[in-house]
Amino acid sequence: MSAIPRSGIRDFFDIVQSMKDVISLGVGEPDFVTPWHIREAAIYALERGKTGYTSNLGLLTLREAIAISVHKHFNVAYDPVREILIGVGVSETMDLAFRAIIDRGDEIIYHEPCYVSYSPGIALAHGVPVAVSCRPENAFSVTAAAVEKAVTPKTKAVVLNFPTNPTGGTMSRAELEKIATVVKRHNLLVITDEIYSELTFEGEHVSIASLPGMKERTIFLHGFSKAYAMTGFRIGYACGPAAVIDAMMRIHQYSMLCASIISQEAALEAIQHGEADTVEMREQYRMRRNFIVSAFNEMGLPCHLPRGSFYAFPCIQSTGLNSKDFARRLLEAEKVACVPGSAFGPTGEGYLRCCFATALDRIEVAMERMSRFVKQVRAQ
Numbered sequence: 408m409s410a411i412p413r414s415g416i417r418d419f420f421d422i423v424q425s426m427k428d429v430i431s432l433g434v435g436e437p438d439f440v441t442p443w444h445i446r447e448a449a450i451y452a453l454e455r456g457k458t459g460y461t462s463n464l465g466l467l468t469l470r471e472a473i474a475i476s477v478h479k480h481f482n483v484a485y486d487p488v489r490e491i492l493i494g495v496g497v498s499e500t501m502d503l504a505f506r507a508i509i510d511r512g513d514e515i516i517y518h519e520p521c522y523v524s525y526s527p528g529i530a531l532a533h534g535v536p537v538a539v540s541c542r543p544e545n546a547f548s549v550t551a552a553a554v555e556k557a558v559t560p561k562t563k564a565v566v567l568n569f570p571t572n573p574t575g576g577t578m579s580r581a582e583l584e585k586i587a588t589v590v591k592r593h594n595l596l597v598i599t600d601e602i603y604s605e606l607t608f609e610g611e612h613v614s615i616a617s618l619p620g621m622k623e624r625t626i627f628l629h630g631f632s633k634a635y636a637m638t639g640f641r642i643g644y645a646c647g648p649a650a651v652i653d654a655m656m657r658i659h660q661y662s663m664l665c666a667s668i669i670s671q672e673a674a675l676e677a678i679q680h681g682e683a684d685t686v687e688m689r690e691q692y693r694m695r696r697n698f699i700v701s702a703f704n705e706m707g708l709p710c711h712l713p714r715g716s717f718y719a720f721p722c723i724q725s726t727g728l729n730s731k732d733f734a735r736r737l738l739e740a741e742k743v744a745c746v747p748g749s750a751f752g753p754t755g756e757g758y759l760r761c762c763f764a765t766a767l768d769r770i771e772v773a774m775e776r777m778s779r780f781v782k783q784v785r786a787q
């Protein structure tokens with residue numbers, strides 16, 4: 408544990424919580440409250456006395472609904488009895504996947520800048536994290552060539568996350584096909600975290616699990632936190648080969664037992680009747696994205712257009728500050744909280760992650776304050 412650092416995001420936000428009047432573009436959490444009909448389903452579950460354990464794999468009704476939804480939206484068919492596991496957020500299912508497949512010393516490739524949990528999660532399972540960097544010139548997508556270059560005889564799996572936290576990068580079908588070819592050539596597994604897939608603004612979202620010969624070597628992870636504004640319900644799921652799901656289930660069984668039945672009932676309502684809410688929220692995020700990206704470019708912080716997720720990732724190198732100092736001084740001077748890019752791995756240095764899951768009028772004020780801050784820094 409001494410080799411595993413605390414999350415840069417959480418540390419920073421402990422400071423933010425202790426300050427008044429801060430506009431936070433920090434934590435990656437929708438500002439929307441969970442749609443009422445979903446909250447009502449949780450209340451109704453309580454009223455009906457649904458307060459016990461569920462199957463370790465999760466409610467069969469929810470697994471069946473997940474199978475239908477994944478088939479419809481991602482074009483992959485999973486058996487709800489043997490190939491789907493419901494867990495406590497994508498966070499838990501990701502941890503289960505690492506623990507189920509990693510033997511000590513196995514190398515796991517992932518692309519960076521990336522979600523803060525991947526590298527520590529791999530290390531906690533006694534694997535070796537191997538980062539492949541994504542570049543702004545490629546709109547932060549990962550190339551098959553870069554993945555193949557990182558493959559060694561010890562490589563076990565590749566972790567993909569598109570749309571990406573923190574860059575908003577997405578992948579074309581053509582490049583994913585090339586990655587699938589590399590994965591098959593070297594007989595690897597894939598863990599694909601598609602938690603932001605509903606928040607794709609342009610182009611089609613393609614899951615690598617849907618490509619020929621990939622379902623049998625892919626663990627597909629998805630959840631309810633972002634698409635339905637349900638972070639506090641803590642529901643995610645894994646779909647994959649029966650043997651892998653069974654291995655994950657045995658870890659889950661002895662550590663978590665099952666996810667909360669109340670949250671699972673709410674998730675069932677979300678997946679069956681929540682699509683319109685997701686579409687509405689996505690359109691709000693799209694407006695905010697367009698605004699925030701133009702604002703950054705206008706103030707001289709080059710920012711590519713994130714094609715998915717709810718994060719903008721402007722480059723702050725021209726200010727001469729590193730990302731931690733920029734974030735700290737911005738917070739002190741203007742009370743705007745953003746996450747230093749370095750929290751997402753060394754390749755995130757020189758950038759800032761700004762979450763636009765915040766009301767547009769708040770984002771407008773945040774951009775005025777940031778613009779003033781950037782001018783001041785440049786004048787010094």
Ligand SMILES: Cc1ncc(COP(=O)(O)O)c(C=O)c1O
Binds near residue numbers: 522
């Ligand atoms: C890429 C990614 N994966 C997983 C998670 C965790 O999701 P959950 O709330 O389902 O545990 C997050 C949360 O920010 C994320 O950004």
